[in-house]
Structures are given as C-alpha cells and as structure tokens.
Amino acid sequence: MSDNRLDGRVALVTGAGSGIGRACARALAESGAKVHIVDLDQPAAERVAADVGGWAHVVDLADASAVDSLPAEVDVLVNNAGFQHVAALPEFPPETFVRMQQVMVTAPFLLARKVLPHMYSRGWGRLVHVSSVHGLRASQFKAGYVAAKHALEGLSKVVALEGAEHGVTSNSVNPGYVDTPLVRDQIAGQAAAHGLDESDVVERILLHRAALKRLIDPDRVAELVRWLCGEHAAHVTGASVPMDGGWTAA
Numbered sequence: 001m002s003d004n005r006l007d008g009r010v011a012l013v014t015g016a017g018s019g020i021g022r023a024c025a026r027a028l029a030e031s032g033a034k035v036h037i038v039d040l041d042q043p044a045a046e047r048v049a050a051d052v053g054g055w056a057h058v059v060d061l062a063d064a065s066a067v068d069s070l071p072a073e074v075d076v077l078v079n080n081a082g083f084q085h086v087a088a089l090p091e092f093p094p095e096t097f098v099r100m101q102q103v104m105v106t107a108p109f110l111l112a113r114k115v116l117p118h119m120y121s122r123g124w125g126r127l128v129h130v131s132s133v134h135g136l137r138a139s140q141f142k143a144g145y146v147a148a149k150h151a152l153e154g155l156s157k158v159v160a161l162e163g164a165e166h167g168v169t170s171n172s173v174n175p176g177y178v179d180t181p182l183v184r185d186q187i188a189g190q191a192a193a194h195g196l197d198e199s200d201v202v203e204r205i206l207l208h209r210a211a212l213k214r215l216i217d218p219d220r221v222a223e224l225v226r227w228l229c230g231e232h233a234a235h236v237t238g239a240s241v242p243m244d245g246g247w248t249a250a
C-alpha cells in the first residue's frame, strides 16, 4: 500500500453533497476509501454517493439525534458541513447563532465521540475538521461562524491529545475563500448591497486581506485533507493548516 492510499478504510464526510465536502469525498474515494456521504440535501447526497460508489445519509446535523443513525465504523472522519450568516450583532438572530453551533460544533463533537471507539480499537484514525481562516481570525458581522469555527479548533486539539496514544490524529484545515455555493451566495449578496460587479466584490472585499486575489479551488482543499489522512502525516496532529493565499499572513 502506498503511503497515502486508503484502501480498506471507511470515511465519513459531512456536507459532502456540495463544494469542499464533495471534493473531499471524491479525493478519499480516489485513494481507495469507501465513503459515507452525509448531507441535508437528498438529491445532492445521492448524486455524490453514486459518483463515488459510497452510501448516502440524508440528515440534518442540527438535530443531535440524527447522529444516532450514522455509522460508528469509520476510520476517517471529515467534519465539513457548515453554513454562513452575515449580520451585525444587534441583528444577528439568536436561533441562527444556535443552529450554527449545533451544525459546526455539536455535530462534530457527537460524531467524534461516536467513531473514536472504533478508531481506538483499530489503533488508527484520522479526523480532519474543515475550519476556516475564521477559526483563527475574526471578521465583522460573522459572530455565529467565527464562534463556531474557533470552538471547532478547540475540539480538534482535544481529540489530538486524547487520540495520540491510539494512533488517531486530529487536525483542522483553514481555507480562505473557496469557490463554492456558500461563497457565491455571499458574493451575490455583497454585489447587490454595494452596487458592485461580482469580480469587484471578490477582489476588493473578500480578498482584500489575501495576497493571492483568486478564489481557491475546492479540489485544492480536498488534496490537503487527503494529505493529512496519509501515513506520512502521522506526526501532524493538533495542527491548524491554513490554505488562504496569505490572508492570515497579513
């Protein structure tokens, strides 16, 4: 088995119906893993599952009991599902804030708790959390998202400490702006709000802090996730790995 093959491994990717999660599911399947596709969106989940020869699970991860229906025999867990809401704090809807924590913090915790006994029994496991530059830095108007991603970073580090003696690593990846529907929605919203072209929104607003003025391809993020799952990455744990075109360097 080559160093980064995942033949015989089972992966579970949340939010795998679209964007970064879909790219991760494809990359892990290409490496030989069988992949559980978890998403709220049934047609999308079924399409990706058919595409990668995996299994679709249609659940709302905001519902803690939904995790009960998901498998525990998982060797690679990618906690990716998430969503954005942009509003100033006085207007930020409390129910949206709570839902963001449920999907992006509580569900990753419940999933980790569920799959770790299997990983420990096999002496091998990989958890990758799709965090964000907003797991490391704050931006205005993103209270729910920034709070959730910072919490996810903390969870990842605790898993790293507890999992080390069992051959389990846990890391976060921290993308800048990736070309997915989540970001396209923000671009359209900002363009309408400021009366700008979408390309101006990308360069002048979203990528203002980035050295590289291009959105990231989701496949590039998936390559990083795949790299973290290889044997060569056994010593990389508790880390947060930015892929942000220099956004956090500025």
Ligand code: NAD
Pocket (backbone or CB within 6 Å): 014, 015, 016, 017, 018, 019, 020, 021, 038, 039, 040, 041, 044, 059, 060, 061, 062, 080, 081, 082, 083, 103, 130, 131, 132, 133, 174, 175, 176, 177, 178, 179, 180, 181, 182, 183
């Ligand atoms: P996306 O909108 O393309 O995909 C997100 C997927 O998650 C969708 O298929 C959606 O149905 C699913 N999902 C959302 N809520 C869910 C729920 N309650 N239960 C089950 N599934 C749910 O977005 P994306 O850009 O691919 O984002 C994936 C992850 O990457 C998110 O956690 C996001 O915060 C993170 N991220 C994205 C960017 C970016 O620029 N796009 C940057 C940094 C981090």
